[in-house]
Amino acid sequence: MMGILFNVFFCVAFAVIVIAFFVILVQVLKKQRANRNAPRLTVDAVVVAKREAVSQHQQPMAGDITGAHGYMTSTSSSYYATFEVESGDRMELEVGDTAFGDLREGDRGRLTFQGTRMLSFERR
Numbered sequence: 001m002m003g004i005l006f007n008v009f010f011c012v013a014f015a016v017i018v019i020a021f022f023v024i025l026v027q028v029l030k031k032q033r034a035n036r037n038a039p040r041l042t043v044d045a046v047v048v049a050k051r052e053a054v055s056q057h058q059q060p061m062a063g064d065i066t067g068a069h070g071y072m073t074s075t076s077s078s079y080y081a082t083f084e085v086e087s088g089d090r091m092e093l094e095v096g097d098t099a100f101g102d103l104r105e106g107d108r109g110r111l112t113f114q115g116t117r118m119l120s121f122e123r124r
Contacts, residue, residue, distance in 0.1 A: 037115075039114070045108075047121075052077055053078045055078075056074075077097070079099075079100035080094055095118045
Protein backbone atom coordinates (compact mmCIF):
# COMPACT_ATOMS: atom_id res chain seq x y z
CA MET A 1 0.00 0.00 0.00
CA MET A 2 2.81 2.43 0.91
CA GLY A 3 4.53 1.71 -2.39
CA ILE A 4 1.41 2.58 -4.35
CA LEU A 5 0.96 5.87 -2.45
CA PHE A 6 4.60 6.76 -3.05
CA ASN A 7 4.28 6.02 -6.76
CA VAL A 8 1.12 8.16 -7.02
CA PHE A 9 2.73 11.01 -5.08
CA PHE A 10 5.88 10.81 -7.19
CA CYS A 11 3.90 10.85 -10.46
CA VAL A 12 1.76 13.81 -9.33
CA ALA A 13 4.81 15.76 -8.12
CA PHE A 14 6.65 15.05 -11.36
CA ALA A 15 3.62 16.14 -13.43
CA VAL A 16 3.32 19.40 -11.45
CA ILE A 17 7.01 20.18 -12.01
CA VAL A 18 6.80 19.44 -15.74
CA ILE A 19 3.64 21.54 -16.14
CA ALA A 20 5.18 24.45 -14.20
CA PHE A 21 8.29 24.28 -16.40
CA PHE A 22 6.22 24.44 -19.58
CA VAL A 23 4.02 27.28 -18.27
CA ILE A 24 7.13 29.34 -17.48
CA LEU A 25 8.68 28.45 -20.84
CA VAL A 26 5.54 29.55 -22.70
CA GLN A 27 5.45 32.85 -20.77
CA VAL A 28 9.09 33.59 -21.60
CA LEU A 29 8.60 32.74 -25.27
CA LYS A 30 5.47 34.93 -25.48
CA LYS A 31 7.34 37.87 -23.95
CA GLN A 32 10.26 37.41 -26.36
CA ARG A 33 7.89 37.21 -29.32
CA ALA A 34 6.01 40.34 -28.23
CA ASN A 35 9.32 42.22 -27.86
CA ARG A 36 10.52 41.04 -31.28
CA ASN A 37 7.27 42.15 -32.93
CA ALA A 38 7.12 45.53 -31.16
CA PRO A 39 8.33 48.57 -33.08
CA ARG A 40 11.73 50.05 -32.28
CA LEU A 41 11.21 53.53 -30.91
CA THR A 42 13.66 56.32 -30.10
CA VAL A 43 12.59 59.10 -27.73
CA ASP A 44 14.12 61.75 -25.49
CA ALA A 45 14.09 60.43 -21.92
CA VAL A 46 15.45 60.87 -18.41
CA VAL A 47 16.57 58.02 -16.16
CA VAL A 48 14.44 58.40 -13.02
CA ALA A 49 15.13 55.12 -11.20
CA LYS A 50 17.07 51.87 -11.34
CA ARG A 51 16.46 48.56 -9.62
CA GLU A 52 17.98 45.12 -9.45
CA ALA A 53 15.89 41.99 -8.88
CA VAL A 54 17.92 39.17 -7.35
CA SER A 55 16.51 35.63 -7.36
CA GLN A 56 17.93 32.89 -5.20
CA HIS A 57 17.41 29.24 -6.06
CA GLN A 58 18.12 26.32 -3.75
CA GLN A 59 18.37 22.69 -4.74
CA PRO A 60 19.24 19.70 -2.56
CA MET A 61 22.79 18.52 -3.16
CA ALA A 62 23.62 15.23 -4.86
CA GLY A 63 20.00 14.33 -5.52
CA ASP A 64 19.18 14.33 -1.79
CA ILE A 65 15.48 15.26 -1.66
CA THR A 66 15.53 15.40 2.15
CA GLY A 67 17.97 18.31 2.23
CA ALA A 68 19.91 16.55 5.02
CA HIS A 69 23.21 17.05 3.20
CA GLY A 70 22.69 20.72 2.45
CA TYR A 71 21.59 22.77 -0.50
CA MET A 72 23.28 24.12 -3.57
CA THR A 73 22.39 27.80 -3.87
CA SER A 74 22.54 29.89 -7.03
CA THR A 75 21.49 33.45 -7.67
CA SER A 76 20.53 35.40 -10.76
CA SER A 77 19.97 39.10 -11.24
CA SER A 78 17.70 41.05 -13.56
CA TYR A 79 18.22 44.77 -14.09
CA TYR A 80 15.60 47.45 -14.76
CA ALA A 81 15.61 51.19 -15.36
CA THR A 82 12.66 53.57 -15.26
CA PHE A 83 12.64 56.29 -17.89
CA GLU A 84 10.46 59.37 -18.09
CA VAL A 85 9.66 60.65 -21.59
CA GLU A 86 8.73 64.19 -22.66
CA SER A 87 4.99 63.58 -22.14
CA GLY A 88 5.65 62.74 -18.48
CA ASP A 89 4.87 59.05 -18.96
CA ARG A 90 7.19 56.60 -17.25
CA MET A 91 8.21 53.13 -18.38
CA GLU A 92 10.33 50.49 -16.74
CA LEU A 93 12.52 48.59 -19.17
CA GLU A 94 14.77 45.60 -18.75
CA VAL A 95 18.42 46.52 -19.28
CA GLY A 96 21.61 44.51 -19.51
CA ASP A 97 24.09 44.43 -16.65
CA THR A 98 26.63 46.65 -18.44
CA ALA A 99 24.03 49.29 -19.32
CA PHE A 100 22.70 49.13 -15.75
CA GLY A 101 26.16 49.99 -14.43
CA ASP A 102 26.55 52.85 -16.93
CA LEU A 103 23.17 54.49 -16.25
CA ARG A 104 22.81 57.12 -13.53
CA GLU A 105 19.58 58.57 -12.18
CA GLY A 106 19.12 61.99 -13.74
CA ASP A 107 20.87 61.07 -17.02
CA ARG A 108 19.20 62.67 -20.05
CA GLY A 109 19.49 61.35 -23.56
CA ARG A 110 18.01 59.40 -26.48
CA LEU A 111 16.41 56.12 -25.48
CA THR A 112 15.91 53.39 -28.06
CA PHE A 113 13.69 50.53 -26.94
CA GLN A 114 11.65 47.66 -28.31
CA GLY A 115 8.78 46.31 -26.24
CA THR A 116 10.05 45.92 -22.69
CA ARG A 117 13.78 45.98 -23.60
CA MET A 118 16.12 48.92 -23.70
CA LEU A 119 18.29 48.68 -26.80
CA SER A 120 20.45 51.75 -26.20
CA PHE A 121 20.68 55.03 -24.32
CA GLU A 122 22.83 57.86 -25.66
CA ARG A 123 23.56 60.54 -23.06
CA ARG A 124 23.34 64.19 -23.98
